[in-house]
Amino acid sequence: GAVVSQHPSWVICKSGTSVKIECRSLDFQATTMFWYRQFPKQSLMLMATSNEGSKATYEQGVEKDKFLINHASLTLSTLTVTSAHPEDSSFYICSASREEHTQYFGPGTRLTVL
Amino acid sequence: GENVEQHPSTLSVQEGDSAVIKCTYSDSASNYFPWYKQELGKGPQLIIDIRSNVGEKKDQRIAVTLNKTAKHFSLHITETQPEDSAVYFCAAGGSQGNLIFGKGTKLSVKP
Numbered sequence A: 001g002a003v004v005s006q007h008p009s010w011v012i013c014k015s016g017t018s019v020k021i022e023c024r025s026l027d028f029q030a031t032t033m034f035w036y037r038q039f040p041k042q043s044l045m046l047m048a049t050s051n052e053g054s055k056a057t058y059e060q061g062v063e064k065d066k067f068l069i070n071h072a073s074l075t076l077s078t079l080t081v082t083s084a085h086p087e088d089s090s091f092y093i094c095s096a097s098r099e100e101h102t103q104y105f106g107p108g109t110r111l112t113v114l
Numbered sequence B: 001g002e003n004v005e006q007h008p009s010t011l012s013v014q015e016g017d018s019a020v021i022k023c024t025y026s027d028s029a030s031n032y033f034p035w036y037k038q039e040l041g042k043g044p045q046l047i048i049d050i051r052s053n054v055g056e057k058k059d060q061r062i063a064v065t066l067n068k069t070a071k072h073f074s075l076h077i078t079e080t081q082p083e084d085s086a087v088y089f090c091a092a093g094g095s096q097g098n099l100i101f102g103k104g105t106k107l108s109v110k111p
Helices: none
Strands: A004-007 A010-013 A019-025 A032-038 A044-051 A067-073 A076-081 A090-099 A102-105 A109-113 B004-007 B010-014 B019-025 B032-038 B045-051 B056-059 B062-067 B072-077 B086-093 B099-101 B105-110
Touching (some): A010 A019, A019 A032, A019 A090, A032 A076, A102 B045, B004 B086, B019 B105, B072 B086
Parallel strands (some): B010 B105
Antiparallel strands (some): A032 A044, A090 A102, B032 B045, B086 B105
16 A cells, blocks of 8 residues: 555656646545655755645745645645746655655656756 | 754675664654665655654564664665665654655665
8 A cells, every 4th residue: 555656757848838747645545745856866855745725835945936736635736847947857756645754755757848 | 953864875785795774863852764765766665664662673674773862763674685776765754744854875785
């Protein structure tokens, strides 16, 4: 149990366009979902925390108008990178939690902005 | 603020040897300590976790020990195999229900 999927696994887009990434908990209901960004050879950087039906809480320095998070149900959260630019290119990973602190991660989405 | 230090940053062992990765945390209120394995291009996989009401937990070749007094916890992998090669991250449960991650250890197991 505790399987989390992400879609797409990779995406290439042009500068200025928006990209949506989906995160789903497949076999459990997630009270909280998290979105991370990871640069090569670095640790995970938490971007935001979201609970179903409420607004996401963003970490300091993360632009909420650029990285839109929607947590529509207990099994689905989406991250939309708006007006993407090359510096937004990164590996984005979501995680889902069904009890305090325990997080199960998705496989990640590689975003490349040309 | 909350912080997790992880050592070493790289570790190379021969197949069959043991590997130990150590972490220290700053928030004495932390009570949950997971370890994740991340292979190249994939998301982190939870391999073992421990809560502060126990001092040690074992799952086949993997064990985690926790010393709450010293605020240390360690991952032990015995009889290492080439497929154990990956980046391992420790984490500590934060006050906001989040996880504070260490910087990772790249483990290489040489056949």
